[in-house]
Amino acid sequence: GAVVSQHPSWVICKSGTSVKIECRSLDFQATTMFWYRQFPKQSLMLMATSNEGSKATYEQGVEKDKFLINHASLTLSTLTVTSAHPEDSSFYICSAARDRGLQETQYFGPGTRLLVL
Amino acid sequence: AQKITQTQPGMFVQEKEAVTLDCTYDTSDPSYGLFWYKQPSSGEMIFLIYQGSYDQQNATEGRYSLNFQKARKSANLVISASQLGDSAMYFCAMRVDFNKFYFGSGTKLNVKP
Numbered sequence: 001g002a003v004v005s006q007h008p009s010w011v012i013c014k015s016g017t018s019v020k021i022e023c024r025s026l027d028f029q030a031t032t033m034f035w036y037r038q039f040p041k042q043s044l045m046l047m048a049t050s051n052e053g054s055k056a057t058y059e060q061g062v063e064k065d066k067f068l069i070n071h072a073s074l075t076l077s078t079l080t081v082t083s084a085h086p087e088d089s090s091f092y093i094c095s096a097a098r099d100r101g102l103q104e105t106q107y108f109g110p111g112t113r114l115l116v117l
Numbered sequence: 118a119q120k121i122t123q124t125q126p127g128m129f130v131q132e133k134e135a136v137t138l139d140c141t142y143d144t145s146d147p148s149y150g151l152f153w154y155k156q157p158s159s160g161e162m163i164f165l166i167y168q169g170s171y172d173q174q175n176a177t178e179g180r181y182s183l184n185f186q187k188a189r190k191s192a193n194l195v196i197s198a199s200q201l202g203d204s205a206m207y208f209c210a211m212r213v214d215f216n217k218f219y220f221g222s223g224t225k226l227n228v229k230p
Binding site for chain 2: 091
């Protein structure tokens with residue numbers, strides 16, 4: 001099966017610092033990568049979609065200057081939470097799709113738990 | 118508008134019995150894909166099963182099957198012979214646009230020994 005890694009799995013940081021989360025597709029090339037945020041006992045909330053070599057498409061209400069997404073290659077996308085604050089504490093999950101067909105599932109990374117003190 | 122609805126916040130099932138998790142969807146697009154994912158307490162989302170809008174037959178994957186009723190816009194997940202390891206959150210999702218998946222609110226399944 002397709003494997004997606006995400007690093008780090010846990011991060012604790014002080015308020016005001018920036019945190020970078022990496023998402024890698026290990027055994028396939030991902031045309032599209034997705035970034036989600038999940039609060040406890042809630043569903044996934046799509047933050048943005050990124051396609052390799054182009055700017056990310058952000059969902060309404062997601063600050064693009066706050067959550068910087070870079071999709072540098074077909075196997076790597078990064079999410080940087082800039083000037084993190086306690087309200088940014090959450091579970092962040094990335095996923096990757098091999099192609100754009102509607103039948104193509106997304107493969108998820110294991111997630112990153114961010115705690116901002 | 119695209120929407121996925123899961124009306125069961127929580128379900129209980131006895132080990133070895135079958136359970137059905139409900140999912141209804143709303144879209145005006147004729148082409149779409151429907152997916153089910155499992156999220157154990159560890160947090161990782163696991164792909165379970167897929168059903169295409171033009172598929173004539175219900176999808177099956179091992180103990181998982183999808184009861185697809187297109188006219189009713191429902192795509193219920195059936196888990197046969199439940200196991201303790203099936204206890205998890207289950208999410209139904211729809212893809213109508215290559216740039217987006219729409220998720221339901223999820224159903225927490227508890228399998229009792």
